[in-house]
Amino acid sequence: MFYGSDLQNRLMLGTAQYPSPQVLREAIAASGAEVITVSLRREGTGGDAFRDILKESGCRILPNTAGCHSVQEAVTTAQMARELFGTSWIKLEVIGHADTLQPDPFALVEAARILAAEGFDVFPYTTDDLIVGEKLIEAGCRVLMPWGAPIGSGQGLRNKEALKTMRAHFPDIPLVVDAGIGAPSQAMEAMEMGFDAVLLNTAVAKALDPVGMSRAFGQAVSAGRAAHDAGIMPRRDMAVASTPIFGMAELA
């Protein structure tokens, strides 16, 4: 449950960099995504026409604070987002460095605390650090969004062991792998590991065929989730024959 909302489809899509709003609409439909995220910082209040197209998609909108580098910017952008979209959901991004787009965990926790106190449902974009995660929960977050890899890098799950640890450490908190996913196999792997959802943008928007790629991601995410729910067999060092040999005829 993401702040009381259940989602059938666990792919969340970003809405930037598509060839056109029309292609974006088709990509959302092909993936089956129920949640889309949208930035506001640069577009400001003049971005109504594009936002109306997003609202028409019927998806739940998760506005984000992409492009914000300070607590104040992020809080102001979140307040504007609540007004424009009429939602308490906010994907909180506070960027620490313009080149790596790495989150600034200190400012993130501070902004999360302010926004949670103002009644926002905060989805913080964070690293795989457990203590930062705990501080965010203590600040009022009920969802965490650890990165797979730096934004737009397409590197996939760069630190799988840390993500596994995080999953084990926060068994009851919905965890969304956000950023760095480049291929459907990577999204599927995150779901197989037990993450609750995956959020991505560039891998679909910049594919040669964004609609085809979003469909592939939709399928990968649902396959990964189904596999996790069905119980994936543990790895073994030794071969174990899948057909029993006991009782076979001895012809020698």
Add this chain to the structure above:
Amino acid sequence: MISVLGAGVAGLCAATALSEAGFDVEVVAPDGAPPPASLLAGGMLAPFCEGESAPDVIVERGQAAITWWRARVSGLEARGTLVLAPPRDGGDLDRFARATRSHDWVRPDDFEPGLSGRFARGLFFAAEAHMDPVIAMAELRDQLTARGVRFHGGTPGGRIVDCRGLAARDRLKDLRAVRGEMLELYAPDVTLTRTVRLLHPRFPCYIVPRGQGRYMVGATMVETARSGPITARAVMELLSAAYTVHPGFAEAELIATGAGLRPSFPDNLPALRRDGDRIHVNGMYRHGFLMAPVVAGDLVRMMTEEKINAH
């Protein structure tokens, strides 16, 4: 009589094509109307490069634009486009090559020695061209005037062909603005003779030589209708991209900046639309100079058929 509303690139191309086809035309542009966004355009005729994100219809039909403009305006430079990427973003260049056609892998210095070895490889699109939009639009206007087409700001006297760009939002509800910001540099120390595109994950840009040491650097793409002056962020991004292409731009004089709103439909494709007796030519998005002549041709065919059917 046909009254073309709007004197941006869509209106001027429509008026030119209609007038050349023998229609009686006037161009109506109210005094005090905002200057057309097309004056800030790159003036690139780059159908193949645009194919990176635009659908095939732009690539296929846009190719006719070079011939159209060459026959009508001076200063068209058919020197191709050079596409580059910083070494660490080489993957983007491979992706661009996969997404487009009619290009060759080249050593950039063989085409632009001024790049002095900073880029090991690039893509060259030989069949592309560029021109100065301000000059091209002034020349079309002069030619129209010479043909007896009257420009005025009064009441339209004929059948309306609406080329008002974003101002037509009063009738076209799905028309939206995509903001673009550009700047112009005077950099006599930099020598580039053709359009250079820099691929960059965050600050993609193009540089179009305007002659006499002047370069146009563009352009941002922001989903907003905010019409104010260029933002500091855009200046920073465009300048850092230009600097990546050629460090000589650091010493350039920043001689002009601009911000305009591209009229765009949801599919980012231009369209001819009927609206009662009125015909709209709109939605040029970032393809005004490439697609306005093409759509003007469609308009002439549509109106010629109507005329034949009416008799």
